[in-house]
Amino acid sequence: MTDTQVRAPRDVPHPAPGPLPEAVAHKKARRRRRRKEALTGYLFLAPWFVGLIAVTAGPLLASLYLSFTDYSLLGDYEWVGFANYAEMFTDDPRFLKALTNTAIYVFVSVPLQLAFALALALVLDRGIQGLPIYRSVYYLPSLLGSSVAIAVLWRKVFGADGLFNSFLDLFGIEGRSWIGDPSTALGTLIVLNVWTFGSPMVIFLAGLRQIPASYYEAASIDGAGWVRRFRSITLPLLTPIIFFNLVLQLINAFQSFTQAFVVSGGNGQPADSTLFYTMYVYIKGFNSFEMGYASAMAWFLVVIVGSLTALNFIMSRYWVFYGDK
């Protein structure tokens, strides 16, 4: 999962120098088997591949083309070159606002979410009774987190008369409408994303299970304490998993849409404080009838996420430790 390269089985050294007739036959059979295996693989890929070609690829390429036009969805369009891309940075403060909002959201919520997931995975890994139950319960928010229902619930929780204010009231703190105040609205969405820590947590748990117990035993015998064991064994051996989660969650967070859409009423309210990148793409495309511009924004997001992921892979050389290297 983490190690994306699956090693092809290498040829086993032959016992004799010249290929014996039976070895040739053996090799042929193996090649046939390999080919058949590949066929099976491709066949399993086929439904996805057919879908990609028939449904996704066309619109994808079309949107790349349209990003260089002034396509409005309703009428004719003309080639405008890089005008859309230029406008983003020179003539559209809302674009920059959306970019900033999304960057804050991603770079605050993802590290928090991963830290939270790792901490809980460590606790759960200590062999608590009823682990499957806890695991399922903590995983639930991940399944529900991006649903409309949860976003509606969030509005209620962080509204002026919401649950969160009732809780603060217990301590005599006077709350406010957290989703109505431009300085806190984005914060509620960050909390929502952190709350969906279940899926990285489950992956962390699986990773923790892979670390041989003998390492810990040996370290304990040498007198290493809990902190030392965590820093010198758990963390290094878990880096591939952390890396994997980081890449995945970063990409996910950049694409967040539903939560902000529902919490903000579909237009980034209050005062554009929850205007996410994807939501702005949507608004431009479908509310303002500027599909060409929206396409350009979508492709720019591809560039952002692509380069961030590439950067991540480059950086990973310096901190991700693969046990088999």
Place this chain on the structure above:
Amino acid sequence: MSYRKSKVWPALFVTGALSFTAACGGDDGGSGDGKVTLRVSWWGETERHEMTEEAIKVFEKQNKDITIESEYSDWDAYYDQLTTKTAAGDAPDVFAIEIRALGEYARNGQLADLAGLVPTDDLDEKLLTSGEVDGTQYAIPTGANAFTVMANTAVFEDAGVGLPDDSSWTWEDYQSLSAEVTGSGGDIYGTQLNFNDAYLRMFAAQRGESFYEGDGLGVSAETVAAWFQTHLDMIDAKGSPSADRSNELGATDIEQSLIATNKGAMGMWWSNQLSAASVGSGEEIKLLQIPRDPSADSSEMFLQPAMFWAASSKSGNQEAAGKLIDFLVNDPRAGEILGSDRGLPMNDTVLKEIEGGLPAADKASLDFINGIRDELADPPSAYPDGAVEIPDMLERYGQEVISGQQSPEEAAQAFLDEADGALG
């Protein structure tokens, strides 16, 4: 070895099954011999869907050769769907549209000229012109609406405050009255802030400015700033909830509004929402005229078509489409079923015939509009391209002002600049 073979088959099976399912989702449209199938699209809630379906059944009974397929959705999803279908060359034959997008659709050649298709002799002439774009009748208004102040009489009573004389009240009266209600104690507010462009339109008209002029805005920065300032003042006077609460309220609809939940005395809404507000609160809600500038000689209230019926220019059944629209706006049987759900009918014959049977809320808004009919300003004409963006834009700058991120003057100038780029 045989277990490997068994892996190929499931893969083949899955692929086959998927492509089969995909193939089944084909198009099943198309009409038979001499029969016409019309696709009709509108937005709304369950109540409207049921009423419209009922009216359509009557129409189908009258016109045996026309079959109607309805495609309705709620408001949030409506334009996405309509625009996507239109862009794909698959627009419904007849669809509902509102004034902000009318110009955009018409100027892009998506709407059919309804002049010869729908008889309009009995329709209110003034209102009818708002369905014209560049002199062509692209759309027929479904009915009329006025943007009003709604007053929850029960809340006024609880607060021990009398209803205002709405024939002469000023914006200052509105503010002090709201403050008085909030100050009466209890968990109630005087009014709910509103950034609707119809509100600014009247506010500007009272100062002698028109909101739109040609392809752009006609309103001045001073007026927009003054308008933003009234919102700030209202919060300072505690006539309305605080900025953060107002922002939260602003994003919701009339059912969750202060007047409909009996938490506020006043609010500004369209007159066809009276029924929803009354049902929500269970109390008597009264329609009031908009307050006015002391220097203005009228409130500048206007009737605006609630929405329009339009036909696709790409439709092969425009004659049938015209028949359906004719039925919906001119036939008393349709009027009886649809009531004032899409605004008060603007066909006098229809209106007279259904008047007696109107529900209380509809009757009240009819009486209200009749009462002020003589002083009403002309209905707006179709808006310039890009006008769809104005309401959200106004609300956004309004929120920035009340949240203290920009001064009214800064926000007014920024609004004009941004609107300038979006319009025309």
